[in-house]
Amino acid sequence: MGNTRLNEISQKSLVEDTAKTGVYLKNLIKLGIIEREISVDAGMQERVNTNRGLYKLTDNFFRFWYAFVFNHYSDLEMGDVDGIYEYVVAPQLHKFASFTFKEVCRQFVRCLQKENKLPFWFSKMGRWTGKTTIRDKTNDSGCRIGETEIDILALSQDKKKLLVGECKFKNTSFRYLEYLDVLAKLTPLKETAEFYYALFSQSRFDDQLQAQARLDDHLCLYDLADIILGDKL
DSSP, rough: OOOOSSHHHHHTTOOHHHHHHHHHHHHHHHSSSSSEOTTOOOOOOHHHTTTTSSEEEHHHHHHHHIIIIIHHHHHHHTOOOHEEEEEEEHHHHHHHHHHHHHHHHHHHHHHHHHTOOOSSOEEEEEEEEEEEEEOOOOOOOEEEEEEEEEEEEEEEETTTTEEEEEEEEESSOBBBHHHHHHTTTTTTGGTTSSEEEEEEEEOOHHHHHHHHHOOOEEEEEEEEEHHHHHHHO
């Protein structure tokens, strides 16, 4: 149902005691069915606090079952497989796959590290969430502070080098203006750290963004074929 925080899960599960819910979630984590995701730069105190972070299904069989099968089980038992696929699964399948695409991109970055194809060795890599600078759409040259997330953030051991990754799973090209949105994030850290960017797209990149990548050795573009074949544009 889209509830990912401990209190929300407890309420929707009709379990009044969040401590009891936490035990259930811990067991599901041990089984490899779910995981607790927290911002990659979180400190030790935040990591041990089970009230922080988001819980999500990691087993894609369970994700598919509860997204499409669970609420339509009786119809499927009656044999309406084609109808369920056409009207329930197909309209949401692309969005469903987008979550998996982000994880595939993270795995791809890990493979690049193993093959020594990254500009630096990272000690931490994951999703980042919090408040930082974001591009002000009403002012092309300005930024404002807002809540946002970064699909992939990899940090060197001394945090002097950062790799920022953005994943777009859509049927249109990754646009240059979307790259500017990524570029604006974490701007204050650029005074003390060197930034690299990796953009991932299901459907290639627009001409302006490709031209920018040819001029900027801190920017790499990867489309779906590159991820599958392990090649760099």
